[in-house]
Amino acid sequence: MKKTTEKQPARPVATSGVKVQRYFPGKAPDALEHDLSASESESDGGAKRMSASGSAAASAPQSVSIASAKQKRSEDGSIASESDEGFDSEVERVLQARLRARRRANEASSDSSDDGEDGNEQRITATQRATLSKQTHREPALSTSNKGSVASDSESVTTASSSEGSYSDSSDSESEHEAPLMLKPIFVPRSQRQAQPDMLKDSDNDQSSILTPEDVAVERERLARREESVRMAAAEAARAREAPEINASNILDLDDTDDVDIAAEFDAWQQRELLRVKREKDAREAIELEEAERERRNNMSEGEKYAEDMEKVRNQRRKRAQELESLR
Amino acid sequence: MANRTVSTAEAIHGTNPQFLIDKIFRQRIYNSLYWKEHCFGLTVTGVMEKAVDLQAIGREYGESHRPTEFACLLLKLLQLQPDQPMLDALIDQEDFKYLRALAVFYYRLTQPSVDIYTKLEPLYRDYRKLRAFDSGSMQITYMDQLVDSLLTENIVFLITLPHLTRRMTLEDAGEIAPRISPLDGDDSDSDSDSSASE
Numbered sequence: 265m266k267k268t269t270e271k272q273p274a275r276p277v278a279t280s281g282v283k284v285q286r287y288f289p290g291k292a293p294d295a296l297e298h299d300l301s302a303s304e305s306e307s308d309g310g311a312k313r314m315s316a317s318g319s320a321a322a323s324a325p326q327s328v329s330i331a332s333a334k335q336k337r338s339e340d341g342s343i344a345s346e347s348d349e350g351f352d353s354e355v356e357r358v359l360q361a362r363l364r365a366r367r368r369a370n371e372a373s374s375d376s377s378d379d380g381e382d383g384n385e386q387r388i389t390a391t392q393r394a395t396l397s398k399q400t401h402r403e404p405a406l407s408t409s410n411k412g413s414v415a416s417d418s419e420s421v422t423t424a425s426s427s428e429g430s431y432s433d434s435s436d437s438e439s440e441h442e443a444p445l446m447l448k449p450i451f452v453p454r455s456q457r458q459a460q461p462d463m464l465k466d467s468d469n470d471q472s473s474i475l476t477p478e479d480v481a482v483e484r485e486r487l488a489r490r491e492e493s494v495r496m497a498a499a500e501a502a503r504a505r506e507a508p509e510i511n512a513s514n515i516l517d518l519d520d521t522d523d524v525d526i527a528a529e530f531d532a533w534q535q536r537e538l539l540r541v542k543r544e545k546d547a548r549e550a551i552e553l554e555e556a557e558r559e560r561r562n563n564m565s566e567g568e569k570y571a572e573d574m575e576k577v578r579n580q581r582r583k584r585a586q587e588l589e590s591l592r
Numbered sequence: 593m594a595n596r597t598v599s600t601a602e603a604i605h606g607t608n609p610q611f612l613i614d615k616i617f618r619q620r621i622y623n624s625l626y627w628k629e630h631c632f633g634l635t636v637t638g639v640m641e642k643a644v645d646l647q648a649i650g651r652e653y654g655e656s657h658r659p660t661e662f663a664c665l666l667l668k669l670l671q672l673q674p675d676q677p678m679l680d681a682l683i684d685q686e687d688f689k690y691l692r693a694l695a696v697f698y699y700r701l702t703q704p705s706v707d708i709y710t711k712l713e714p715l716y717r718d719y720r721k722l723r724a725f726d727s728g729s730m731q732i733t734y735m736d737q738l739v740d741s742l743l744t745e746n747i748v749f750l751i752t753l754p755h756l757t758r759r760m761t762l763e764d765a766g767e768i769a770p771r772i773s774p775l776d777g778d779d780s781d782s783d784s785d786s787s788a789s790e
Binding site: 515516518519520521522529530532533534536537538540541544547548551 | 647648716719720721722723730731732734736737740760771773774775776
């Protein structure tokens with residue numbers, strides 16, 4: 265059983281009277297509706313302030329940036345304080361800023377001519393038309409019936425184009441003053457999407473059968489790799505046959521008996537020993553050379569050292585240049 | 593229990609002598625079948641007897657990188673820390689080359705630099721063949737080759753050898769005489785003094 269309580273009249277609280285922007289899917293961006301209704305009052309209030317800076321704004325119409333809009337807004341203080349619901353408020357702010365800029369331009373133009381009012385109305389109706397067209401066609405776009413969907417698809421496409429056209433109209437007329445209004449993305453089901461790859465694919469069927477040079481190269485490379493692997497496998501097999509690998513099982517296959525051929529073994533040993541002796545001798549000589557060099561440099565003066573280093577570097581460079589020349 | 597260094601052992605190069613072999617390889621040795629089966633509760637004498645049956649030197653063999661018996665016995669020696677006379681005897685004996693190789697390796701791991709040079713350089717004369725596992729495959733190497741690598745290289749059989757002072761430094765310090773090669777020094781003695789292998 266539900267308790268039915270009488271709805272009490274609202275007690276005055278700090279937050280009462282605040283218009284809360286609630287989001288639900290499918291809602292049109294607030295700013296447009298908002299502006300459409302309250303534009304007059306705003307422009308009146310804003311115009312006076314703007315006229316002071318109007319000349320500056322008119323002179324630099326291009327630079328209607330969000331920063332300047334934000335600054336104005338802070339001056340206004342009317343909107344910014346209340347709504348801070350993230351994306352929606354951002355959109356709202358941007359759109360309002362743009363509309364305000366537009367209005368300012370109108371003011372400036374209206375000072376010079378009388379067409380300001382009419383222009384204003386035209387613009388309003390253009391935007392109104394855009395939003396209305398969007399809203400009306402969103403439902404049909406989401407319907408699942410084929411005919412309806414097809415029709416609506418074409419409709420949405422046409423409306424998109426038409427709205428774009430209207431936008432372009434508006435933007436043409438005042439391209440200097442503001443960027444075109446952005447369309448809210450409408451979800452199009454997969455069945456109704458025009459898949460982009462269709463457009464990219466070539467219409468003629470012969471394309472797939474023609475082998476490009478890249479294809480040929482790829483094929484050739486693949487064949488080459490296959491051959492290489494076959495060759496390697498063959499080499500492995502041959503090696504295994506000739507010199508079977510010694511592991512724990514056939515450790516004794518590798519013969520380590522000594523004194524099979526004493527002379528040969530002795531010679532081999534002698535060779536090894538000679539190499540070792542030579543190695544030691546070379547190491548000792550290298551160290552002695554290093555020592556001598558160090559001694560010599562120690563006894564030279566700074567100037568002599570410098571001269572010698574320069575000479576060395578010069579020789580090196582000359583040699584390298586010669587090498588490069590010979591290579592070329 | 594079975595893997596602890598003997599309690600009477602001294603620290604070698606500042607650590608537990610078993611730590612001279614890196615942890616990973618050490619663990620693999622502990623887990624190997626040969627260690628568990630044959631090296632349990634072994635004494636130095638026991639190690640000697642096992643080493644006599646060695647057929648190869650090296651670190652590991654096969655696809656699965658199983659530790660060799662040589663490596664197991666080496667670790668066992670490190671664990672037991674044979675005393676000096678015993679060790680000298682093992683090196684001086686010439687009957688069993690693989691046992692000699694084992695003792696030589698142990699010597700290089702544990703003894704001070706001067707002793708290493710003094711003791712191992714005479715082994716340059718020994719040109720007997722040894723089977724050695726090296727990176728999976730097995731090759732023939734020689735005792736003098738083994739000694740040379742132990743004296744000049746930092747890593748042998750993937751075991752990092754403790755620092756060995758360079759011979760030249762020791763010569764300059766006067767602790768060792770410069771090496772006299774068996775070729776130059778005593779030509780009369782240059783015939784091989786190796787005996788037939790087992």
